[in-house]
Amino acid sequence: MAASTTITFALIACTLCFMSGTSLARLTPNFYSKTCPQVFEAVGSVVRAAVSRERRMGASLLRLHFHDCFVNGCDASILLDDTPTFRGEKTAAPNNNSARGFDVIDMIKSNVERVCPGVVSCADILAITAFKSVVAVSITEYILVLFTILFSMFNSEQVNQPVSSF
Numbered sequence: 001m002a003a004s005t006t007i008t009f010a011l012i013a014c015t016l017c018f019m020s021g022t023s024l025a026r027l028t029p030n031f032y033s034k035t036c037p038q039v040f041e042a043v044g045s046v047v048r049a050a051v052s053r054e055r056r057m058g059a060s061l062l063r064l065h066f067h068d069c070f071v072n073g074c075d076a077s078i079l080l081d082d083t084p085t086f087r088g089e090k091t092a093a094p095n096n097n098s099a100r101g102f103d104v105i106d107m108i109k110s111n112v113e114r115v116c117p118g119v120v121s122c123a124d125i126l127a128i129t130a131f132k133s134v135v136a137v138s139i140t141e142y143i144l145v146l147f148t149i150l151f152s153m154f155n156s157e158q159v160n161q162p163v164s165s166f
């Protein structure tokens with residue numbers, strides 16, 4: 001009894017070690033450095049073109065990744081189309097007519113498949129797209145917005161206003 005309990009604990013400990021080792025190995029920006037070193041540029045070039053056509057697309061692509069991760073992790077399941085026997089996340093109430101940028105993801109997927117066929121997962125395409133979207137919109141833009149908000153907070157007239165009740 002005691003021996004089998006010890007063995008069970010040892011097995012669980014080994015499994016946990018193995019799982020944490022596996023997930024650490026997966027969560028690295030260098031994951032495709034040998035199998036598809038061009039992946040970041042293959043994604044980035046399409047993202048930059050899309051953001052230069054419509055600036056809002058940067059935020060939409062970042063949001064698409066968030067909405068994918070929201071349901072059972074970042075597995076790209078938000079990209080699945082409905083079939084007669086399957087209803088996915090794409091048309092679920094919070095996403096229907098709200099999540100956007102699927103056409104851009106299709107272009108990114110085609111571009112990535114052109115340079116590295118069958119290598120990069122759709123989940124990783126969504127993650128790299130979110131990263132490249134933030135870069136494309138430019139971090140300096142967020143800093144400027146932050147300063148604008150700060151300066152509006154330092155306005156002495158607003159300091160004397162009563163606090164809003166929301």
Ligand SMILES: *[C@@H]1O[C@H](CO)[C@@H](O)[C@H](O)[C@H]1NC(C)=O
Binds near residue numbers: 091092093096097
């Ligand atoms: C999603 O939106 C479309 C277009 O407005 C609508 O026809 C469809 O019924 C909606 N699907 C769901 C599952 O709500």
